[in-house]
Amino acid sequence: MNDLQIALLLVGGGGIAAMIAYNWWQDYRLRKQATERFGDNREDPLLRTEHPNRSAGRAEPGFATDTLTHWPESASQLDQTDTGDSQPDVALDNTLQQGVEKRLFADFIIRFDEPKDANTWKPLVDGLDQVNRKRIIYSASAQAGVDGMDVLWFKAMPFSGTALALRASLQIANRKGPLSSIEFSEVLAKLRRFAEEHNADIEFPEMKEVVSRAETIDMAAAALxxxxxxxxxxxxxxxxxxxxxxxxxxxxxxxxxxxxxxxxxxxxxxxxxxxxxxxxxxxxxxxxxxxxxxxxxxxxxxxxxxxxxxxxxxxxxxxxxxxxxxxxxxxxxxxxxxxxxxxxxxxxxxxxxxxxxxxx
Structure with a gap:
C-alpha cells in the first residue's frame, strides 16, 4: 500500500467520522429543544399500555388558540371575534396600540423564533423608553408579520399572553431637534443586543434615510x-x-x-x-x-x-x-x-x- 492509498483511507475515514459526529450532534440538539418545549418523556407512545382519557371530547386538528386564527380588519371587529370562553385571547386581553404617526417615527421590528411573554422585554422597555426626550413606543404582536403582512399591534406594557414580534417605534423629531445618527446608533445597538440575547431577528430602516427625513421634518416644524x-x-x-x-x-x-x-x-x-x-x-x-x-x-x-x-x-x-x-x-x-x-x-x-x- 503506497502513501497515496494511505492518505485516501485517512481522509475517507476522517470524513465518515465527521459525518457521524455531525449527525449525533444534530440529533442531540433536536432532542434537547424538544425536551425544553414539551418536557422530558422517554416513553415510546406506540408502546403505551394505559388507555387515554375517554371522557375527553374529540378534538379536531387546527391551529393554536392563543392567537387569532382570523385577524379582524380593524379594531372595531375585535368584539365580533369568536374565540371561545375557555381560551385566553391576545386580542381581547390587551389594548390596541393606537396608530403611530409614520412620518414622525422609525420602526425597529424584532421577530422571535418562539412565543415570548412581557417579562422578556420588560427590562428593555423600562431601560430604553426615550433618547434625548424622543419617545420610544413599544408594541407587541401575536403574529410575526413577515413579508409585509399586516398584523394587530398591542401595547407592549402591560401585555398578557405571548407574542412573536416586538416593535420599537422611535420618534425622529421634536422641539429638542431632529434625530441624530448618534442617537439612532445608540437605540439600534441596544435593540440588537436584546435580539441577540433572545435569538431573534431584527429589522430596521436605513440610518441615513431616517436622519435625512428627521432633518427635513425639523426644518418644517421650526417654521411652523x-x-x-x-x-x-x-x-x-x-x-x-x-x-x-x-x-x-x-x-x-x-x-x-x-x-x-x-x-x-x-x-x-x-x-x-x-x-x-x-x-x-x-x-x-x-x-x-x-x-x-x-x-x-x-x-x-x-x-x-x-x-x-x-x-x-x-x-x-x-x-x-x-x-x-x-x-x-x-x-x-x-x-x-x-x-x-x-x-x-x-x-x-x-x-x-x-x-x-x-x-x-
Whole structure:
C-alpha cells in the first residue's frame, strides 16, 4: 500500500467520522429543544399500555388558540371575534396600540423564533423608553408579520399572553431637534443586543434615510412653531384673593404656580404671575401647535385682560412691554389664524396627536 492509498483511507475515514459526529450532534440538539418545549418523556407512545382519557371530547386538528386564527380588519371587529370562553385571547386581553404617526417615527421590528411573554422585554422597555426626550413606543404582536403582512399591534406594557414580534417605534423629531445618527446608533445597538440575547431577528430602516427625513421634518416644524405670549400689568394693590376670583370666574384653574385654561378637549393656554416692586405681571402663554383651538384661547385671554383693565387699570402688553391697541390685537388675530391654517395644511392641525408629538 503506497502513501497515496494511505492518505485516501485517512481522509475517507476522517470524513465518515465527521459525518457521524455531525449527525449525533444534530440529533442531540433536536432532542434537547424538544425536551425544553414539551418536557422530558422517554416513553415510546406506540408502546403505551394505559388507555387515554375517554371522557375527553374529540378534538379536531387546527391551529393554536392563543392567537387569532382570523385577524379582524380593524379594531372595531375585535368584539365580533369568536374565540371561545375557555381560551385566553391576545386580542381581547390587551389594548390596541393606537396608530403611530409614520412620518414622525422609525420602526425597529424584532421577530422571535418562539412565543415570548412581557417579562422578556420588560427590562428593555423600562431601560430604553426615550433618547434625548424622543419617545420610544413599544408594541407587541401575536403574529410575526413577515413579508409585509399586516398584523394587530398591542401595547407592549402591560401585555398578557405571548407574542412573536416586538416593535420599537422611535420618534425622529421634536422641539429638542431632529434625530441624530448618534442617537439612532445608540437605540439600534441596544435593540440588537436584546435580539441577540433572545435569538431573534431584527429589522430596521436605513440610518441615513431616517436622519435625512428627521432633518427635513425639523426644518418644517421650526417654521411652523409658535409660542404666543401676552402680558397683563396688574397693580400690586390688587388683593391676591380678588385676582384669583376674577381668573376663576373666567374659567382659569390654578395648578401649582401656574394657572391653566382648558376645556373638554384639553389645555388652551397657561399663565404665570411674576411679582415686581409695585406691580404684578400676569404672563399668558399659548402653545399654538399643542392647543386645539389657539384662536379661542387668544379670545379668552383678551377678554379676561380687558376685564382686569377696566376694573383695576391693567393694560394688555406684548413681549416687548408695549401696550396693545385694538388694531394691534386684531393684527395678532390675523397672524394667528394664518399660522393655524399653515399647521393644518402641513398635516399637523393644532392640538392633534401628530402636532403634540412633533412639538413635544
Amino acid at each position: 412653531d409658535t409660542l404666543l405670549g401676552l402680558h397683563c400689568l396688574l397693580p400690586e394693590s390688587v388683593p391676591e384673593n380678588l385676582e384669583a376670583e376674577r381668573l376663576t370666574e373666567a374659567g382659569w384653574v390654578q395648578k401649582g404656580h401656574q394657572w391653566i385654561l382648558q376645556d373638554g378637549q384639553g389645555q388652551l393656554a397657561s399663565m404665570v404671575v411674576h411679582k415686581a416692586p409695585g406691580k404684578k405681571l400676569l404672563s399668558f402663554n399659548i402653545d399654538v401647535p399643542n392647543a386645539h383651538d389657539p384662536v379661542k384661547a387668544l379670545g379668552d385671554i383678551v377678554t379676561v385682560c380687558h376685564s382686569l383693565n377696566s376694573e383695576f387699570g391693567a393694560p394688555l402688553m406684548d413681549d416687548s412691554g408695549r401696550t396693545l391697541s385694538t388694531q394691534a390685537i386684531e393684527g395678532i388675530y390675523q397672524q394667528l389664524i394664518e399660522r393655524v391654517r399653515n399647521l393644518t395644511d402641513s398635516g399637523f392641525p393644532p392640538g392633534s396627536p401628530a402636532a403634540r408629538t412633533l412639538f413635544s
